[in-house]
Amino acid sequence: MAKMTPRMKELFEKVGAVALGTSTLDGRPNVVPVGAKKIIDDETVLISDQFLNKTLANMKANPQVTLTYWEGHEGYQLKGSVTIETQGKRYEETAQWIEQLGAKAGFPLKSKGAVILKIEEIYGVAPGPGAGKQLA
Numbered sequence: 001m002a003k004m005t006p007r008m009k010e011l012f013e014k015v016g017a018v019a020l021g022t023s024t025l026d027g028r029p030n031v032v033p034v035g036a037k038k039i040i041d042d043e044t045v046l047i048s049d050q051f052l053n054k055t056l057a058n059m060k061a062n063p064q065v066t067l068t069y070w071e072g073h074e075g076y077q078l079k080g081s082v083t084i085e086t087q088g089k090r091y092e093e094t095a096q097w098i099e100q101l102g103a104k105a106g107f108p109l110k111s112k113g114a115v116i117l118k119i120e121e122i123y124g125v126a127p128g129p130g131a132g133k134q135l136a
């Protein structure tokens with residue numbers, strides 16, 4: 001497992017959306033934006049699935065994912081594996097959070113699942129001499 005630093009967590013929460021990359025078992029890549037994201041702890045983040053299609057199919061077949069986020073020239077790449085929860089406390093809390101988000105936005109939103117990413121590696125993506133360096 002790899003731990004996010006306070007700064008990595010701060011930026012994760014600040015950005016509006018992150019890029020979630022998955023792939024099929026035979027290696028066809030897929031990247032989508034996701035904005036419904038939360039930090040669970042230093043080595044775990046949660047994404048709510050409302051609209052994921054190819055991404056969901058990929059994660060079911062191949063739980064290895066990558067998630068990248070940035071602001072300006074600062075950014076981080078998380079890699080790890082996911083589990084998908086469609087029942088239980090964490091899912092119920094996510095469903096409630098997403099329903100409230102939808103109510104605020106003025107259109108109904110429904111979470112189909114809580115995608116839990118256990119972070120195994122963290123890299124920097126800032127351009128420059130340390131580009132791509134593993135940070136944790």
Ligand SMILES: Cc1cc2nc3c(=O)[nH]c(=O)nc-3n(C[C@H](O)[C@H](O)[C@H](O)COP(=O)(O)O)c2cc1C
Nearest residue numbers: 017032033034035036048049050051052053054055
């Ligand atoms: C800014 C932005 C944020 C988004 N956030 C989410 C999200 O948090 N959860 C979700 O399920 N879909 C979200 N979406 C929608 C998915 O990215 C979109 O449905 C995508 O087409 C899914 O593609 P896929 O079939 O490759 O999985 C978001 C889209 C945008 C543009």
